[in-house]
Amino acid sequence: MKNRHKRLALIAGGVAAFGIATALVLNAFQSNLVFFFTPTQVSAGEAPQERTFRVGGMVQTGSVQRQSDGLTVKFVVTDTAKMIPVSYTGILPDLFSEGKGVVAQGKLGADGLFRAEEVLAKHDENYMPSEAQHALDEAAKNTIATRP
Amino acid sequence: MIPEIGHFSLILTLFVALAQGCLALAGAARGNAVWIAFARPAARAQFLLIIVSFATLGWSFIVKDFSVAYVAQNSNSQLPLLYRVSAVWGGHEGSLLLWLLMQTGWAYAVSVFSKQLPDVMVARVLGVLGLVTAGFLLFVLLTSNPFERLLPAPIEGMDLNPLLQDIGLIFHPPLLYMGYVGFSVAFAFAIAALLAGQLDSTWARWSRPWATAAWLFLTLGIALGSWWAYYELGWGGWWFWDPVENSSFIPWLVGTALIHSLAVTEKRASFKNWTVLLAISTFSLSLLGAFLVRSGVLTSVHTFATDPRRGVFILMLFAVVVGSSLFLFALRAPKVGMGGRFELISRESLLLVNNVLLAVAAGAVILGTLYPLFIDALGLGKLSVGPPYFNAVFIPLMVPALLLMAVGPVANWKSAKISALMKHLHVPAVVALMVGVGAPFMLGRWSALVALGLALATWIATAVVKGIVDRMRATRTGLRAQPLSWLGMHLAHLGIAVFVAGVTLVMGYETEQDVRMTPGSTVSAGGYDLKFLGVNKAQGPNYVAEIGDIELSRDGRILRLLHPEKRSYISSEMPMTEAAIDANGLRHVYVALGEPLTDGAWSVRVYYKPFVDWIWIGCILMALGGLLAISDRRYRLKRRERKAALVAGGATS
Numbered sequence: 168m169k170n171r172h173k174r175l176a177l178i179a180g181g182v183a184a185f186g187i188a189t190a191l192v193l194n195a196f197q198s199n200l201v202f203f204f205t206p207t208q209v210s211a212g213e214a215p216q217e218r219t220f221r222v223g224g225m226v227q228t229g230s231v232q233r234q235s236d237g238l239t240v241k242f243v244v245t246d247t248a249k250m251i252p253v254s255y256t257g258i259l260p261d262l263f264s265e266g267k268g269v270v271a272q273g274k275l276g277a278d279g280l281f282r283a284e285e286v287l288a289k290h291d292e293n294y295m296p297s298e299a300q301h302a303l304d305e306a307a308k309n310t311i312a313t314r315p
Numbered sequence: 316m317i318p319e320i321g322h323f324s325l326i327l328t329l330f331v332a333l334a335q336g337c338l339a340l341a342g343a344a345r346g347n348a349v350w351i352a353f354a355r356p357a358a359r360a361q362f363l364l365i366i367v368s369f370a371t372l373g374w375s376f377i378v379k380d381f382s383v384a385y386v387a388q389n390s391n392s393q394l395p396l397l398y399r400v401s402a403v404w405g406g407h408e409g410s411l412l413l414w415l416l417m418q419t420g421w422a423y424a425v426s427v428f429s430k431q432l433p434d435v436m437v438a439r440v441l442g443v444l445g446l447v448t449a450g451f452l453l454f455v456l457l458t459s460n461p462f463e464r465l466l467p468a469p470i471e472g473m474d475l476n477p478l479l480q481d482i483g484l485i486f487h488p489p490l491l492y493m494g495y496v497g498f499s500v501a502f503a504f505a506i507a508a509l510l511a512g513q514l515d516s517t518w519a520r521w522s523r524p525w526a527t528a529a530w531l532f533l534t535l536g537i538a539l540g541s542w543w544a545y546y547e548l549g550w551g552g553w554w555f556w557d558p559v560e561n562s563s564f565i566p567w568l569v570g571t572a573l574i575h576s577l578a579v580t581e582k583r584a585s586f587k588n589w590t591v592l593l594a595i596s597t598f599s600l601s602l603l604g605a606f607l608v609r610s611g612v613l614t615s616v617h618t619f620a621t622d623p624r625r626g627v628f629i630l631m632l633f634a635v636v637v638g639s640s641l642f643l644f645a646l647r648a649p650k651v652g653m654g655g656r657f658e659l660i661s662r663e664s665l666l667l668v669n670n671v672l673l674a675v676a677a678g679a680v681i682l683g684t685l686y687p688l689f690i691d692a693l694g695l696g697k698l699s700v701g702p703p704y705f706n707a708v709f710i711p712l713m714v715p716a717l718l719l720m721a722v723g724p725v726a727n728w729k730s731a732k733i734s735a736l737m738k739h740l741h742v743p744a745v746v747a748l749m750v751g752v753g754a755p756f757m758l759g760r761w762s763a764l765v766a767l768g769l770a771l772a773t774w775i776a777t778a779v780v781k782g783i784v785d786r787m788r789a790t791r792t793g794l795r796a797q798p799l800s801w802l803g804m805h806l807a808h809l810g811i812a813v814f815v816a817g818v819t820l821v822m823g824y825e826t827e828q829d830v831r832m833t834p835g836s837t838v839s840a841g842g843y844d845l846k847f848l849g850v851n852k853a854q855g856p857n858y859v860a861e862i863g864d865i866e867l868s869r870d871g872r873i874l875r876l877l878h879p880e881k882r883s884y885i886s887s888e889m890p891m892t893e894a895a896i897d898a899n900g901l902r903h904v905y906v907a908l909g910e911p912l913t914d915g916a917w918s919v920r921v922y923y924k925p926f927v928d929w930i931w932i933g934c935i936l937m938a939l940g941g942l943l944a945i946s947d948r949r950y951r952l953k954r955r956e957r958k959a960a961l962v963a964g965g966a967t968s
Contacts, residue, residue, distance in 0.1 A: 173658065173659050176659050177659070177664070177667070180668070181671060184668075184671055184672070184675065185671075185675065188675045188678075188679065188708075188712060191679075191707065191708050191711055191712070192679050192682060192708050194707070195703070195704045195707035195708050196682075196683075196686075196700070196704060198703075199700060199701050199704035199707070200698050200699075200700060200704075201698060201699045201700070201701050202696060202697070202698045203696065203697035203698055203699070221697075221699065236831065237831035237912045237913075237916060237918060238829055238830070238831055238918055256829075257829045258829045258907075258909035258918050258920055259909075259910070261889075261890040261891060262889070262890070298697055301697060
C-alpha cells in the first residue's frame with residue numbers, strides 16, 4: 168500500500184513537473200519566435216506590423232547616413248530586388264559596412280521604416296550571414312523565374 | 316617531410332585504435348588474458364602517436380611552413396610566436412587534432428589510474444574508448460586532414476582570425492574539449508558495465524571520479540568562453556544563449572545530472588538504469604554539440620568551414636554511437652534490478668527531482684537550439700529563438716532546483732524526517748529572507764527578481780556554511796578531517812551561490828550606454844565619471860590601432876586611465892574592438908570604442924557591471940569543488956580491499 172502511494176506520488180510529481188515545463192516552454196515559444204523576412208517579402212506586405220522580426224540582405228552601397236546626434240544611423244538593406252530603409256541607434260558591429268551582408272532585428276513602422284533594435288554582422292568577413300545569403304538567393308531565383 | 320611524419324602517425328594511430336577496440340572487447344568477452352593485456356599498452360601507444368602528430372603540426376606553425384594548407388590558412392609571418400602555437404587549434408582541422416589529443420590522453424589516464432580495477436573491466440573501457448578514437452580518426456583522415464600540402468606553397472599565410480588572437484583562446488578550447496571528451500570515459504564505463512551485465516555500486520564508484528573530472532573541465536571551459544566573449548567581442552554580455560554556447564551548456568546540464576545520479580547509484584544502488592542513460596546522453600550530446608558547431612549548420616565564430624561532408628560524417632558518428640549504445644541498453648536494462656527502496660522524503664527523491672529539473676532544462680535548451688534548424692531544414696522559413704525564451708523557461712526551472720539544493724545535503728538517505736530538515740534549515744531560511752528583502756534596498760532599487768536571486772544565493776551559502784560547522788561540531792574535528800568529496804560538494808554548491816548572486820546583481824543593476832563623446836566631454840556610470848581625452852594611433856606587431864585615452868574618476872579624484880582600442884589587422888583588414896575594463900572584484904567599468912565621428916568625436920560604449928566577476932568566480936569554485944571531490948582517498952582504495960568487498964557482496968546477493 169505504502170509503496171504504491173509512493174510510486175503514485177512520484178509519478179504525479181513527475182507529470183506535474185513535466186506539464187508545467189511544457190506550459191512554460193510553449194508559452195515562451197509563442198511570444199519569442201523571431202521570424203526572418205527578405206526585403207522582397209517585406210515590401211510585399213508579408214511581414215507583421217507591431218511584432219519583432221528579422222530582415223537581411225546587403226547594405227546598399229552609398230546608403231549609410233549618420234544622423235546629427237552621431238549615434239543614429241540610417242541605411243538601406245537590399246536583396247538586389249527590393250530595398251528596405253532601416254534606422255538604428257547605437258554602435259554598429261565592427262564588420263558592418265556598405266556592400267556587405269547584414270541582418271537587422273526590430274519592428275516595421277507604419278511609415279515603412281524598419282527600426283532596428285539589434286544589428287548583426289558576421290564574426291568573420293569571409294562569411295555571409297546565412298539569412299542574408301538566403302535573401303539574396305531567393306531574390307535571384309525570383310528574377311530568373313520572372314524572366315521571359 | 317616533417318608534416319608527413321605527423322600524417323603517418325595519425326594513420327598508425329587509427330590501426331592501433333581499431334586493433335585495441337576489437338581485441339580488448341573480444342578478449343573481455345572470451346576471457347582471453349593476452350588480448351585483455353593488450354588494452355593498456357595500446358592506449359599508451361595511441362597517446363604517444365597523437366603527441367607526435369600534434370608536435371609536428373606545432374612545428375610547422377613555429378617554422379611558418381606555409382606549404383601546409385592548414386598553416387597557410389591560419390597563420391602569418393607577422394603573427395607572434397605565442398599565437399602561432401595557439402593557432403594549432405585555431406581552425407577546424409587542428410582543433411580536431413586537439414580533440415584526438417584529449418581523447419587519447421583520457422584513455423592514457425584511464426590506463427594509468429586504473430590499477431585498482433579488474434583487468435577485464437579496464438579492457439572493456441579502453442576498448443570502447445579505442446573505438447570512439449577510431450571514429451574520430453576516420454573523420455580527421457577522410458575529411459579534415461591538417462597535414463594536407465598546398466603546392467606551390469604560398470609566400471604568405473592568411474593569418475589567424477583576429478578574434479582568436481587572444482589569451483582566452485589559448486585555454487578555452489583545450490578546457491572545453493577536456494570536458495566534452497572526458498564524458499567519453501563515463502560513457503565507456505557505462506557501456507563496459509552493460510557489456511559485462513554488471514551494473515552495481517562498484518561500477519558507479521569507478522566511474523564517478525571520471526565523470527566529475529570531465530564536468531569540472533567543462534565548467535571551466537564554458538566559464539572561460541563566457542569571459543572571452545565578454546571582453547573580446549566587445550559586447551559586454553556574459554551569456555547570449557547563442558546556439559554555440561548552448562551546445563556546450565546542454566552536455567553540462569546533463570553531466571551535472573549525471574554526477575548527482577551517480578552519487579545515488581554508488582551509495583544506494585538505485586537509479587541504475589537512469590544513470591547509464593545519463594552517461595550515454597551526456598557523451599552523445601557532446602557529440603551533438605560538436606556536430607552543431609563544426610558542421611556549419613550554425614554560423615558563428617566557431618564555424619570554420621562549411622564542407623557538408625564533415626557535417627554528414629559527424630552526424631553518422633553520432634547516429635552510430637547513440638544507436639548502438641541505446642540498443643545495448645535496451646537489451647540489458649530489463650535485467651538490472653531496482654536497487655534500494657526509499658521514502659517520498661529522502662535524499663534519493665530530492666536528487667531525483669534535481670535530475671528531472673536538470674533534464675527538463677536541458678530539453679528546453681535543446682528545443683530552443685534545434686527548432687530553428689528543423690524549421691529551416693524542412694523549408695518552412697527562417698526564424699530564431701531569442702534570449703527571452705531561454706530566460707523565461709530556464710529561470711523558473713532553476714528556482715526549485717536552487718531551493719532544493721540546500722535541502723539535499725542535510726536529508727538522510729532512504730528516509731528523512733521533516734522535523735530534522737527544519738532543524739537544519741531554519742537558520743538559512745531566516746537569513747535568506749532577511750537578505751532577500753533587505754539587500755536590494757541597500758543597493759538602490761528594490762525588485763522582486765533581485766530579491767529572489769539574492770535570497771536563493773544566501774539560502775544556499777548559509778546552508779553550506781552551517782552544514783560544515785554543524786558537522787565539525789558534531790564530530791569534534793577540524794575542517795581538514797572532513798571527507799574531501801563531502802567538502803567538494805559543499806564548495807561546488809557555494810560556487811553556485813556565488814554565481815547566482817553575480818548573475819542577479821549584474822542583471823538587476825548593470826547600466827549600458829552608447830554615447831557620442833567629443834574630446835574633453837564626460838559621461839558618468841555607476842557613480843564614476845569618465846572623461847574622454849582623445850584617440851592616438853599606434854602600431855602593433857601585426858595590426859595598427861587607435862587607442863583611446865579615458866580618465867576614470869570618482870568624486871573628482873582621478874583613479875586611472877583606461878585605454879580601449881580599435882585595431883585593424885593588416886593581413887585580413889579586419890577591424891577589432893578591444894575593450895578596457897577597470898575591475899575590483901565588486902564591479903567592472905567597461906569601455907569600448909565604437910566608430911570615429913566628426914570633429915574628433917567617437918561613439919563610445921560605457922558599461923557599469925556590478926559583481927560581474929562573481930559569475931566566473933562562482934564557476935571556478937564549482938570546478939575546485941569537483942577537484943576536491945575527485946581527490947578523495949576513497950576512490951583510490953587498494954585493490955585487495957575492494958576485491959574482498961566484491962567477494963563478500965557477491966556472496967550475499
